[in-house]
Amino acid sequence: MTHNELRKYLLDHYPESRLQLMTDERKAALLAEYPKLPSDYVQFLCEVGFGAIGYGRYSVYGGPAEPSFVFDQVTADGLRDVVLIGDDFAGGQEAFQFRSEGTIFGSIDSLSGRFEPDGDVTFSNFIERWFVERP
Template sequence: MSIIEDAICWDGVSAKLCMYVVSPGSKPLGSRDFQLGGVAPKDILGPFLMEDEFEVLHGKALVFYELTLEAYPNDLKAYLTHCSAAALADGAEFVWFQFDGGFDFESVLSQDFARDVYFLQPAGGLPSIAIDDEVRTGKGWAQVVLGARRMLIGGPRIRSIEDMIAMKGTGSVIDDLTPVSREKLAQLRADYPQIPDQFIEFLEKVGFGCIGDGGYMIYDGVAEPGFIYSEPESVDWILLFGDDFSGCNAGFHVSTGRIYEIDSAFMSAEEVANDFLGFIAAKISEVASW
């Protein structure tokens, strides 16, 4: 039995999923919202409005549900995504699942408790899922959880290129980025007309280079996979724009502009953001939290 299965099925009888919903919608979620195919809770505790006495979440409401299932779902990822989608569709700002146990607002989504969290999803964003024990206990997942905490509690509030421009010169992790000349950008646009406008604007007004002290590298253009990988066939539909100095590159889907990260060890690509602005805003916040 995996760590996560053992933790969710801790009583040896059923599976308990602890779901936290920030800024609840207009109505409580019910049994229909938590039903997916043949999987449905036999018992639902909640919604319980949790008292944030010290306003750690700056006045945002936090609601708790405990879902008790007959058994560990065959497809836990699909079930968690379904439940989260129901909450987000009703107006939630953020949803996460974590193991049962003690909870306090000061440690909510903190790096020290990242191993207890196995699902995160903000409104308008893709879910981050760590039901694999190795993923959940790794440094990368801890940074994902910490980034979510910063979204809820504090840190750079980045919603536009203008927010990033305002950050430069304030001691931020993007202070050292160097703007790309308009002439070079014009050539880049001519060579790769499918590059999203957001990336061009970022290079022009914010720049390229290293975010933070070795945190993340943004290129001054794009690189085709064949320039970096010896066998690029499986990812030749991606134009690369950055990397983490550890073998993980990010790039644009040449047709949709959506953002993918490539695991160079397996030459596999995973979608991580809807667009460049969403990706780079999250990356800057993540590096700033280190």
């Protein structure tokens, strides 16, 4: 599913969604600050959008947030190479971890406060898996 198809699906099936498209200026600033962000994620923000999906179902942040935005200082200190990119309004956080071999998508375990990679899944795949009903 393309990003444009995903946006249409989300807005059609979750009409209370509030998705804003990222501007070219904001995209340039985001990439200047976080040059290792995966292109799929940046394109997602530009073509699908950021904001709420559904009513209290999921929040796609308008850009990466530091772990201290959500977590206590001890947990945030253990996530120094991680940025948060979205949450499910129930304590679940998705994130990117910056490693020397590349940027990894995953989630923060709500019990341990540790980053857990999600295989070869992209952020777009994650949203599609969560929200698109397959026949």
